[in-house]
Amino acid sequence: MDNDELKETARLVRGDVIEMLARAGSGHPGGSLSAVEIIVTLYYKVMHHNPHNPHDDNRDRFILSKGHAAPTLYSILSRLGYFDRTHLWSLRKCGSLLQGHPYTFDTPGIDASTGSLGQGLSFANGCALSAKLDKRSYRIYCVIGDGETNEGQIWEAAMTSARYRLDNLCTVLDFNELQIDGRIQDIKNPLPFREKWEAFGWNVFEIDGHSFEELNQALEQAKEIKGRPSIIIAHTVKGKGVSFMEGKPEWHGTPPTREEADIALRELGFVDGVTL
Amino acid sequence: MNKVSSLRSAYAETLIELGKKHENLIVLDADLAMSTKTVLFKNTFPERFFDMGISEADMMGTAAGLASSGKIVFASTFALFASGRAWEQVRSAICYPKLSVKIVATHGGISVGPDGVSHQAAEDIAIMRAVPNIRIIVPSDATQTRFFIHEAYKTPGPFYIRLTRPALPVIYEDRYNFNPLSANKLKDGEDGAIIACGIMVFPSLKAAEKLQKEGIGIKVFDMSCIKPVDRKAVVEAAKTGHVVTCEDHSTIGGLGDAVGDVILSEHPCYISKVGLSDRFAESGSWNKLKEKYGLTEERIYKEMKNLLIKVRQKT
Ligand SMILES: Cc1ncc(C[n+]2csc(CCOP(=O)(O)OP(=O)(O)O)c2C)c(N)n1
Ligand SMILES: [Mg+2]
Numbered sequence: 363m364d365n366d367e368l369k370e371t372a373r374l375v376r377g378d379v380i381e382m383l384a385r386a387g388s389g390h391p392g393g394s395l396s397a398v399e400i401i402v403t404l405y406y407k408v409m410h411h412n413p414h415n416p417h418d419d420n421r422d423r424f425i426l427s428k429g430h431a432a433p434t435l436y437s438i439l440s441r442l443g444y445f446d447r448t449h450l451w452s453l454r455k456c457g458s459l460l461q462g463h464p465y466t467f468d469t470p471g472i473d474a475s476t477g478s479l480g481q482g483l484s485f486a487n488g489c490a491l492s493a494k495l496d497k498r499s500y501r502i503y504c505v506i507g508d509g510e511t512n513e514g515q516i517w518e519a520a521m522t523s524a525r526y527r528l529d530n531l532c533t534v535l536d537f538n539e540l541q542i543d544g545r546i547q548d549i550k551n552p553l554p555f556r557e558k559w560e561a562f563g564w565n566v567f568e569i570d571g572h573s574f575e576e577l578n579q580a581l582e583q584a585k586e587i588k589g590r591p592s593i594i595i596a597h598t599v600k601g602k603g604v605s606f607m608e609g610k611p612e613w614h615g616t617p618p619t620r621e622e623a624d625i626a627l628r629e630l631g632f633v634d635g636v637t638l
Numbered sequence: 639m640n641k642v643s644s645l646r647s648a649y650a651e652t653l654i655e656l657g658k659k660h661e662n663l664i665v666l667d668a669d670l671a672m673s674t675k676t677v678l679f680k681n682t683f684p685e686r687f688f689d690m691g692i693s694e695a696d697m698m699g700t701a702a703g704l705a706s707s708g709k710i711v712f713a714s715t716f717a718l719f720a721s722g723r724a725w726e727q728v729r730s731a732i733c734y735p736k737l738s739v740k741i742v743a744t745h746g747g748i749s750v751g752p753d754g755v756s757h758q759a760a761e762d763i764a765i766m767r768a769v770p771n772i773r774i775i776v777p778s779d780a781t782q783t784r785f786f787i788h789e790a791y792k793t794p795g796p797f798y799i800r801l802t803r804p805a806l807p808v809i810y811e812d813r814y815n816f817n818p819l820s821a822n823k824l825k826d827g828e829d830g831a832i833i834a835c836g837i838m839v840f841p842s843l844k845a846a847e848k849l850q851k852e853g854i855g856i857k858v859f860d861m862s863c864i865k866p867v868d869r870k871a872v873v874e875a876a877k878t879g880h881v882v883t884c885e886d887h888s889t890i891g892g893l894g895d896a897v898g899d900v901i902l903s904e905h906p907c908y909i910s911k912v913g914l915s916d917r918f919a920e921s922g923s924w925n926k927l928k929e930k931y932g933l934t935e936e937r938i939y940k941e942m943k944n945l946l947i948k949v950r951q952k953t
Contacts, residue, residue, distance in 0.1 A: 388752045429756065454752035456922030456930055462754035477756025478723070479692050509669060512691035542669050543677075543689050549669060550691030615673075 363406050368574045371406060371441070372398050376603045377627055377636040378437035378450055384623035386454040389462065390430040392613045396538040396571070396598040397431045397505060403577040404503055404534075405438050413443040416470045422500050423489045425474040427482020428507035428536060429463040430615070436460050436469075444471035451638065480513025482506060483533060487519055490528040490591075501585070504533045509541025511552045517562070523591040524563030532584040533564075533593045536571065538600035540611050555595050564593045571596025603630060640807035640840070646744050648780035649801060650675035652787040653712060657683050663791065664704055666690055666713040668697045674714040674744045694719045698727035698739070705737035710791055716750075717743035717759035717800055721766050732796050733771045739797075740790040746776070746800035747886030748914060748931060749837050754921035760914045762800065764891025767865050772796040774865040776885075776893075778839035781810040782862055789818045800836065802886075804924055807840045809860070819863055821871035827855025830942055831875030834884040835861050835893050838912070841935035842884050848939050856942060867896045869904065876905035880945045882912060884938055889913040910945045912938055 363371070375398050383389040401424075405411070409422040426435050433453065440447045445459060452458040459468055463477025474485050486504035493500055510516060523531055535555065543549055552558070559566050565587045569576035577596065584592035600614070601607030604626040618626055627635055657663050657679060669692045671677040680687040690697040694715055701711040713720070720743035721728070732739045748758045766774055775790075775797060777783040783801060790797040809824070816822060821833070825846050834842035839860045846856040857878065859871050875881050881901065883894040894911030901909055912932065919931055928934050 386752065454754070454921045456920065456926035458921060460921075462752050462921040463756040465755070475756070477754065478719070509692055512669065512693045514693060514695060541692065542673075543667075543671050549689050550693065552691075 365574055368402060368406060372402050373630055374441070375402060375434060375437045377630050377632050379433045380604070380618060380623050380626045380630070381636045382433045382437070382450050382453045383617040384620055385451050387617055388454055389433060389617050390615050391604070391607055391617065392540065392600040392610070393428060393507060393536065393538065394431045394434045395602045395604065395607065396600045397428070397434055397536050398602065399572045399574060399577060400505060400534050400536060400596055401434050401438055403574055403581065405442060407578050408581045409503065410500065413471070416444060420498060420500050423473045423486070423502045425476065425482045425486045425489070425502070425504040426464055427476055427504055428479065428510055429476030431505070432460070432462065432464050435464065439471040445469070479507065479510045480515040483516055483519035484522070486531055486533070487522045487526070487528060490523070490531040491526060493530050494526075494528070500530070502531045504531065506533060506535055507541070508535060508537045508539065508546050508552065508555075509549070511535070512541070512550045520559070520562045520564065527589045528591045529588050531591045532581065533591065535593060535595045536598055537595050538598045540600045540609070540614065542611065542614050544611055559593050559595070563590060565590045566593055566595060568595040569597070571598035572602060605629060640809065642805045643780035643808050644805040645777060645780050645783045645801040646675040648783040649742055649787055650678040652784045653679045654682050656788065656791050657686065660710070660791070662709050664688070664709045664711045666697050666701055666711060668692060668694050668715040668719065670715050673716070674742070676714050694723040695727050698724040699731050701739040702727070702731035702735075702737050705732070705739050706735070710738050710740070712740045712742055714742045714744060716757060717746035717762045718757060721759060721762035721798070725765055729769045733769045736771050736795045738794055740799065741797065742787070742799045742801065744801045745803045747802065747837060748919040748927055749886050749924045750803050751924045751927065752921045755918045758919055760888045760919065761891070763864060763885070763887050763893065764895075766798045767891060767896065772798055772865065773863065775799045775863055776836040777801065777862055778836055778860050779806050779809045781808060781812060781814045785814055786818065786862070802837050804837065806837060809840060819866065819868060821868040822860040822862070823857060823871070824860055825856065825858040827857045828878060829855045830880035830882070830946060831857040831859065831878045832882045832884060832938060832942065833859045833861050833872070833875055833893065833897050835864060837886045838884040838933065842938055844935040845938035845942065848935070849942060854946070861893060861897070864893050864896050867900060869900050872897050872900040873905045876901045876907045879907050880942065880949060881907060881909045882938060882942050882945060883909065884912040886933055887913050889915050908945055908949050910941050912941050
């Protein structure tokens with residue numbers, strides 16, 4: 363897939379996310395939109411995976427530790443053929459295949475059940491240790507939030523990854539500078555990230571998290587780093603792609619109304635709404 | 639129709655009221671101040687509010703330290719994270735030394751709805767009940783919430799107060815004032831008793847009214863204080879011979895078991911528990927979930943009728 367195709371995919375995913383959230387009447391637009399390029403690059407360019415065999419032992423694993431960005435992952439999984447697109451419109455509803463936060467048991471293609479923040483990196487370490495034990499070459503990808511690094515467990519896990527030299531693990535930090543109650547600097551201030559992760563024994567990349575070139579390059583280079591886990595600090599914009607949501611903490615966990623969704627969709631180039 | 643009112647707003651308003659009078663009142667939150675409504679306290683008393691970020695364990699430990707230095711601390715986050723994520727900190731740092739930390743846990747039960755299992759606390763009462771020295775309160779409306787926030791401030795030692803995400807029908811008058819350790823008898827009757835808490839009190843009352851129309855007299859107790867449980871009220875209920883408990887919580891370890899323990903040791907009778915039956919729920923609106931998981935007025939009504947039939951057949 364070339365750059366233009368990736369960009370078009372990202373646009374389509376954003377359209378799905380807006381439509382899903384408007385229909386669900388609850389959910390998290392801001393952190394779903396900031397992570398679109400990250401997850402698109404992983405699924406369309408970097409990861410080895412097979413939509414027709416979601417349990418393939420040799421697949422790369424994906425752990426969405428910031429589980430509230432589930433709509434982005436669901437849109438991508440459906441577009442790749444893991445499940446039918448019609449499920450997107452029952453997100454968060456009783457009886458749906460698609461839970462508010464990722465659930466391995468029901469949803470094809472979900473490798474880790476998440477939603478309680480701070481736990482995904484430990485899970486990813488477990489997957490990475492298992493791959494090493496079994497001498498398998500698959501890789502583990504984990505996406506965490508910047509606010510999520512408030513959780514002590516992230517740093518406990520960070521030490522584990524380095525201690526066991528988990529070079530088959532690559533974490534992407536969605537650095538959108540906001541959590542729920544405000545700017546990350548004003549809440550617990552987890553900065554500086556680069557120096558912290560380096561001090562914890564990680565190999566660090568710092569890139570523009572909306573640039574497919576930079577994401578792809580860092581993810582490919584991370585494969586060559588031996589003896590250490592890698593983290594990509596990806597600078598992003600919360601709510602990216604919808605002007606009235608960008609950089610606004612209010613849009614963390616408030617879904618768009620139908621009218622707001624229609625404005626957002628027009629802005630994203632869907633003149634007649636998304637194709638259902 | 640009763641007026642509907644938010645328990646979380648009642649909590650925040652009471653915090654501000656208390657904060658005006660008491661300099662030693664401190665509020666902590668864990669990046670959910672908008673949802674728990676402690677943001678209203680923050681806006682009024684920024685210097686006595688600390689947003690700990692997404693760090694529930696850290697918040698409970700910090701609350702313990704503040705309380706050990708003479709502060710009365712209200713610490714809030716979602717019930718699952720307050721109880722589950724920070725359980726051992728609550729147990730060892732707060733409850734063991736009997737510190738005045740008032741955990742006000744919002745979004746209790748599966749009535750949280752569409753966020754799904756990762757955010758639905760259906761086991762919190764069970765795991766908190768197992769810890770000594772802590773009082774567990776599940777208010778059934780906004781008025782009772784106000785009362786218990788005052789009570790928690792006044793009473794030394796740890797509290798776990800569980801609030802709902804949905805606003806609830808107002809059951810009590812504004813001047814509501816009662817014994818914090820006693821259950822509230824909302825309806826009398828001689829044929830059976832329903833003991834409920836929180837969001838399930840109102841539907842319990844409705845179920846009892848429906849039974850009354852059929853000539854079946856049912857007592858309804860609002861057991862807002864689950865620990866220590868009102869043993870006298872439970873015995874009074876047990877004397878009818880038929881007790882149904884009802885809660886937005888697992889049937890393991892919650893109100894049903896607190897009541898069951900008393901019944902077993904003081905006045906054995908048949909008991910039936912309405913709640914989430916040893917399974918996880920799912921995402922969905924509360925309206926849909928309560929139908930699917932059996933937390934409705936209809937279900938309480940049926941449970942009581944079945945119990946009456948079962949006992950009649952056995953005796
Ligand atoms: C343990 C835990 N505490 C609190 C929450 C509630 N919560 C959901 S998202 C969120 C903020 C996340 O911020 P960040 O990690 O920066 O995510 P993003 O900005 O990418 O959306 C919080 C506090 C949670 N899901 N899990
Ligand atoms: Mg963020």
